[in-house]
Amino acid sequence: MGRRLSICSSIDDCDLAILASESSRMTVADGRSFIEEGAPANDFFVVTGGRVKLFTLLPDGRRQITGFAEGGDFLGLAASTSYAFGAEALGGATLCRFPHAGMQRLTERFPSLEHRLREEASRELALMQARMTLLGRKTARERVATFLIERCSHLDRPDPAHPIELDLPMPRTDIADYLGLTIETVSRILSAFKKEKLINIRSITHITLLAPERISMIAEGME
């Protein structure tokens, strides 16, 4: 979790070699899991490329995707002694792995890093509160609308009230598990949005928001 600002931004002109010496790069193939929920949390990760999904599971296999992470995002902040979530690459990802011990050396050497990490955690905390409202109180329609709008803010939004090209790199299953719905419901609602000329479905992964403003309204329950 975390966004847009690399871990390096708090180290700036300091010796990047030190940072490199405390971390190791890794590549994770599509669909491969690299954090096991409940496993001892030994590492902290930064996503450097591709995408990743975070999730928790119930014993019977029900899954809640708690977030998607991409380049620049932090993972493993929510660390006590064991991970509170699992993580899996979404179409291949590259990561920087920082063992906790190394992390500690880094924060000692670059105290401002600690602040950055807190900032990052706080930002994520705010996002999660919005997501709890989505899961606890929004209708299926509102959830899907919120998801589409959320995806927009990932790319630097040009101007609202204009069509926006989106790609949804995750399968419907992941969207459903993120929104607390079933794939059928997600599919039906996207179709409904299309019928209402709110979106255009160019391909499974490519969607155009034709009326971003209206979708925002729907997302907030003000349609």
Add this chain to the structure above:
Amino acid sequence: MGRRLSICSSIDDCDLAILASESSRMTVADGRSFIEEGAPANDFFVVTGGRVKLFTLLPDGRRQITGFAEGGDFLGLAASTSYAFGAEALGGATLCRFPHAGMQRLTERFPSLEHRLREEASRELALMQARMTLLGRKTARERVATFLIERCSHLDRPDPAHPIELDLPMPRTDIADYLGLTIETVSRILSAFKKEKLINIRSITHITLLAPERISMIAEGME
């Protein structure tokens, strides 16, 4: 948010007067709101007594309670420039208010404080992931069971498999808004648990868990 470890624990034997000089105490009466969602975030709070509920609202009044906080918990970490949530006293609360500027002076003076804050944010992050799973994937029965079990862990659990006395200081409305249900559903499920001899309802606020183990199972969807 945050739990059990006062902010002071990272300052230890240092001059508490400095801490006091950067903060002010405040008392909030039952039901009074002291953080307005979306308002500029100028302060950081520590709950020193009583209880507090945190929530977000949708424009039409739907409410999601994102957490309850009590003595020792931190509030306002999720701070960008504006609060991501509202906060309201639950039966009267006392707080310590730290203006952000003062907070910064404190973290400069006591660098370990920064680490404590991150730790706190991370802990909260982990809790929120569990809550997202609750809201996105659990049934009403599982949610209420989870809520009861969660309340247990607030008091230092003596031994499982033995009856546990609980008090639920919040009205049903708050429980419902916390679990993403209606008051009727919460009420019905508590009644059902009573009928199944899983709990005993001594009064509206006093509940005895007769079979904590079984309730835990239900909470995880393994009944």
Add this chain to the structure above:
DNA sequence: CCATCACCTTGACCTGAATCAAGTCTGGTA
């Protein structure tokens, strides 16, 4: 001791989303 009010419980009914069950589309392969 009763009235009142706020909160909670219970019941009857309804509905949004899940489930179950076919189709359909897409991209890869031969």
Add this chain to the structure above:
DNA sequence: TACCAGACTTGATTCAGGTCAAGGTGATGG
């Protein structure tokens, strides 16, 4: 170009939980 497998869509039906509507309960005050 045709075939196949996996992912998506669509339709019919069901059901968990919401909504609407009475009661019940218990603390406060007259």
